Amino acid sequence: MKPPYEIQRxxxxxxxxxxxxxLTLGKVLGAGLALEEGYFVAQTQSYGxxxxxxxxxxxxxxxxxxxxYPKPEQLDLLVALSQEACNQYYRHLKQGGYLLVDDSLVKQxxxxxxxxxxxTTLAKEKLGMVQAANMVLLGALAHLVPFVxxxxxxxxxxxxxxxxxxxxxxxxxxxxxxxxxxxxxNVQTQWTSF
Amino acid sequence: MPTKVKKNHRKEERSxxxxxxxxxxxxxxxxxxxxxxxxxxxxxxxxxxIMAERLPRLPDGVFIQMxxxxxxxxxxxxxxxxxxxSMTATSGPxxxxxxxxxxxxxxxxxxxxxxxxxxxxxxxxxxxSPAQGDVQQARWGTHGDHPIIVLSASNVQECLDMTVRAFNxxxxxxxxxxxxxxxxxxxxxxxxxxxxxxxxxxxxRIKPSMPPEWFxxxxxxxxxxPPMPALGEGYRFHVTGLTHDVNGYxxxxxxxxxxxMQRLFRKIDQFFYDIQIIEETACEDAExxxxxxxxxxxxxxxxxxxxxxxxxxxxxxxxxxxxxxxRPAVERFIRQCRAVIVPEMNMGQMSREVKRVNNGLSSVRxxxxxxxxxxxxxxxxxxxxxx
Numbered sequence: 001m002k003p004p005y006e007i008q009r010x011x012x013x014x015x016x017x018x019x020x021x022x023l024t025l026g027k028v029l030g031a032g033l034a035l036e037e038g039y040f041v042a043q044t045q046s047y048g049x050x051x052x053x054x055x056x057x058x059x060x061x062x063x064x065x066x067x068x069y070p071k072p073e074q075l076d077l078l079v080a081l082s083q084e085a086c087n088q089y090y091r092h093l094k095q096g097g098y099l100l101v102d103d104s105l106v107k108q109x110x111x112x113x114x115x116x117x118x119x120t121t122l123a124k125e126k127l128g129m130v131q132a133a134n135m136v137l138l139g140a141l142a143h144l145v146p147f148v149x150x151x152x153x154x155x156x157x158x159x160x161x162x163x164x165x166x167x168x169x170x171x172x173x174x175x176x177x178x179x180x181x182x183x184x185x186n187v188q189t190q191w192t193s194f
Numbered sequence: 195m196p197t198k199v200k201k202n203h204r205k206e207e208r209s210x211x212x213x214x215x216x217x218x219x220x221x222x223x224x225x226x227x228x229x230x231x232x233x234x235x236x237x238x239x240x241x242x243x244i245m246a247e248r249l250p251r252l253p254d255g256v257f258i259q260m261x262x263x264x265x266x267x268x269x270x271x272x273x274x275x276x277x278x279x280s281m282t283a284t285s286g287p288x289x290x291x292x293x294x295x296x297x298x299x300x301x302x303x304x305x306x307x308x309x310x311x312x313x314x315x316x317x318x319x320x321x322x323s324p325a326q327g328d329v330q331q332a333r334w335g336t337h338g339d340h341p342i343i344v345l346s347a348s349n350v351q352e353c354l355d356m357t358v359r360a361f362n363x364x365x366x367x368x369x370x371x372x373x374x375x376x377x378x379x380x381x382x383x384x385x386x387x388x389x390x391x392x393x394x395x396x397x398x399r400i401k402p403s404m405p406p407e408w409f410x411x412x413x414x415x416x417x418x419x420p421p422m423p424a425l426g427e428g429y430r431f432h433v434t435g436l437t438h439d440v441n442g443y444x445x446x447x448x449x450x451x452x453x454x455m456q457r458l459f460r461k462i463d464q465f466f467y468d469i470q471i472i473e474e475t476a477c478e479d480a481e482x483x484x485x486x487x488x489x490x491x492x493x494x495x496x497x498x499x500x501x502x503x504x505x506x507x508x509x510x511x512x513x514x515x516x517x518x519x520x521r522p523a524v525e526r527f528i529r530q531c532r533a534v535i536v537p538e539m540n541m542g543q544m545s546r547e548v549k550r551v552n553n554g555l556s557s558v559r560x561x562x563x564x565x566x567x568x569x570x571x572x573x574x575x576x577x578x579x580x581x
Contacts, residue, residue, distance in 0.1 A: 069571050070378065070384075073572075
């Protein structure tokens with residue numbers, strides 16, 4: 001299986017608070033990219049000893065070649081779901097790397113060049129389920145990042161989630177995709193730094 | 195409560211996006227493990243968790259959550275004596291509790307596998323951060339002079355492979371085998387290939403073939419590994435942690451004690467080359483070699499490739515067997531290189547071994563980090579360029 005895009009080493013960090021579903025999101029995203037698209041993916045995680053509320057992050061290194069060092073060094077894309085995470089990890093972003101925030105939670109961004117969508121508010125108001133925010137985010141990623149293909153992500157959802165929750169998650173995914181399309185209609189077809 | 199018994203032995207190859215811990219479970223089940231007793235502890239919890247789900251689905255699988263780690267290893271020893279391939283998984287604090295029974299398993303020659311996912315220590319330390327502080331404890335933690343096999347893995351596919359190797363070696367040599375992982379390796383998700391059961395080498399303990407009345411439980415032989423019947427198969431044998439004679443009964447007669455101890459060491463020593471597992475990267479013409487294991491080997495791999503691009507002839511020797519220490523392999527590079535670098539996430543537990551082997555021949559540089567963070571490729575590259 002040959003991946004459609006050639007990726008040298010793409011480093012992505014999903015960050016926020018424990019309980020926001022960041023580790024699940026990393027798992028689904030990684031499974032989709034690795035199993036459906038055929039990329040080499042190393043997903044690592046870091047979290048505090050607390051079950052909820054502590055800092056939580058999930059890092060993905062995506063490449064067309066085998067990955068040696070599994071941790072990111074300079075991020076191509078940082079996703080921040082809390083102000084604290086945004087403040088803390090912004091400095092790890094490489095020159096020209098992109099920042100995607102939940103702008104209902106991150107009020108103050110360190111740069112004016114960023115993507116912002118209110119994932120948590122969307123999940124709460126349109127779906128009535130604040131827990132679905134991570135899948136709304138996945139939908140947005142499927143639109144914004146060229147090698148994150150919606151079909152593969154849906155397949156990833158099917159393999160890593162129990163059928164009981166599949167329908168509501170797919171709904172959240174679709175919502176994220178349409179909202180991202182509405183706000184950012186023109187996106188790049190090949191990933192380049194700005 | 196009736197449990198639905200499913201056939202879990204899938205034969206075809208398949209791929210999976212899995213955690214290192216999940217890969218350990220896949221490897222164990224592939225090797226034929228049917229008994230797990232343990233006590234959950236971060237960062238090894240997923241092993242117990244998935245075992246609790248998978249084992250009861252096997253026709254003869256047993257999972258027990260014990261009251262603590264001492265009892266866990268006790269149960270594992272019992273199950274192994276009853277003929278099961280058995281294992282447990284733990285982390286630093288639990289591993290300390292297991293030490294006594296490791297000695298018992300070593301003395302009574304019970305095959306079993308212990309997975310220790312290392313976290314920051316001492317004591318409760320850093321539960322969710324990686325470290326490599328248990329290396330010498332794995333070798334010398336239990337009292338008394340004893341041989342032991344200690345393996346390690348650095349990526350998710352290796353977690354599966356080395357778990358199978360751990361079971362194979364323990365069954366082959368009737369010895370406890372310790373698989374040392376670290377938090378990063380155990381909590382990294384990667385795509386793995388689960389090999390076909392039919393084509394993957396799985397070793398099971400050799401059972402006695404003579405009539406039960408001729409059976410001598412700990413008989414001296416060329417291989418040094420006595421055949422092992424399961425309890426209840428008609429062969430009588432006595433199990434004791436006291437030094438014992440060939441029949442398994444306590445003895446303190448020097449000639450019998452020495453025979454037993456010599457055989458325990460010999461059975462591991464004489465098969466050294468079967469146990470030594472190493473992996474070389476860019477070593478043929480290397481002038482500086484990094485000797486690494488576990489997650490640090492992955493940083494070292496990238497650092498070595500970067501150093502090559504910058505013009506330093508660097509190489510990587512990845513140790514997958516930590517003990518018995520792969521002396522011949524290390525010695526070769528000590529003779530070949532002007533310096534060897536040993537990066538590790540402790541204050542120098544493996545570099546101590548390398549220095550011992552080095553014996554003044556080459557220069558041994560150490561790179562240590564004990565703040566719960568992985569050693570980065572950039573740090574290793576810096577030392578590589580200076581060496």
